[in-house]
Amino acid sequence: MTRNLKVILEYDGSRYHGWQRQREPLTIQQVLEECINRITGEDVRVNASGRTDAGVHAMNQVANFRTQSNLDTIRLCKGINSLLPKDIVIKELAEVSDSFHARFDVKSKVYMYQLFNNPVRPVLCRLYTWPIYKPLNLESMKKAAGHLLGCHDFSSFCGTGCDMENRVRTVMSAEITSFDSGLIRINVEADGFLRYMIRNIVGTLIDVGRGKRLSDEIPGLIAAKDRRRAGMTAPAQGLFLKEVKY
């Protein structure tokens, strides 16, 4: 009997060329599929909620795969985890209805981006933040983030070479939280994200925070549907897929 299994994964993307299996460099999908293969003896294909790019991390990536293995879910989970490298782990593994698909069934996703705003470069959080040395105006950034809310064509934030036809997405929330240490977390929830969308949004918010743009320029920037109007792409190391909702 074939079972449909859903997994929740945490990974440190630093070493990987993103989620999706490719011919050459190491990817998370490839490593995971090989470990599942060694446990089940099957040539499984794992569907994730979406690709994460090279260097991007996940706190709770969701994926599913089908297996004929009789192993109970606890053993299967322990077995696969024992083979996975230190920077990937399955946090949960459960049998789900046959119709569940980790990508097609997504209702929304939450991404978190970590900045470190301090004149001194970060050391202990250097692997998971984007350092911004000059002071940021958080209030302007929060105001700018507010303009992202709602349903828009996000072409201005879509990576060049993006072949997605429909670029309309709904942003449900965009929140910025700062900590005494200089750490700043930007959480964005949307029904879907275009390629580099969140990193281009963060790059643009940084421009606002540094006074290079006004927060009120954001609506015009979105309306322009022109990638050249938005800010730089924030580096991958600060980005985390935080949650996938179904």
Add this chain to the structure above:
Amino acid sequence: MTRNLKVILEYDGSRYHGWQRQREPLTIQQVLEECINRITGEDVRVNASGRTDAGVHAMNQVANFRTQSNLDTIRLCKGINSLLPKDIVIKELAEVSDSFHARFDVKSKVYMYQLFNNPVRPVLCRLYTWPIYKPLNLESMKKAAGHLLGCHDFSSFCGTGCDMENRVRTVMSAEITSFDSGLIRINVEADGFLRYMIRNIVGTLIDVGRGKRLSDEIPGLIAAKDRRRAGMTAPAQGLFLKEVKY
């Protein structure tokens, strides 16, 4: 004119054989002194508030050194930081009175230890926590920590081969904070720490949290002045020198 300079350092101890200069393996003191040497042209010796052991991190280690360099403190700090590797940084550099000594003048130090209490191994915080898979009873641990407060002979928590004669130290606070993620932080402030003291305390608190010892056994354990009575030495990767007070 010789100036006495105080520095506050952040470092990731993972790669280092501790603070103190040694003949062979890489140490933080050695790397720092070499960078200062390249900037000032002098063969300086840096005094830290105390050694940190191999693999132990620092959020705010304090040290001082003397220099005849005329460079202003901002330039000196930037210059040294530009040479330091990514896992060491000077957060502050300031001229202080000639009498200041980073070790002799310490009033108290605060160490933080990070546990990750979760049945699933940590990935994103794996480099800076000690994973404990079985559930911990936090209330018992907090009660046990309370017994450490005050002035005691801490021989029972002193690493074997410790040649310190006076092992009496005063613990001003010992607090345990838990987070939803499974992260647990243990903060201990004392007027001084014996070798491995904090890591042996953490190992003992884990025994209490797992029900292997009662929190009320701590006073007897301290009174015994016998290292064999305490728990295991917690691994270095979870330990941070958080603050040094003068």
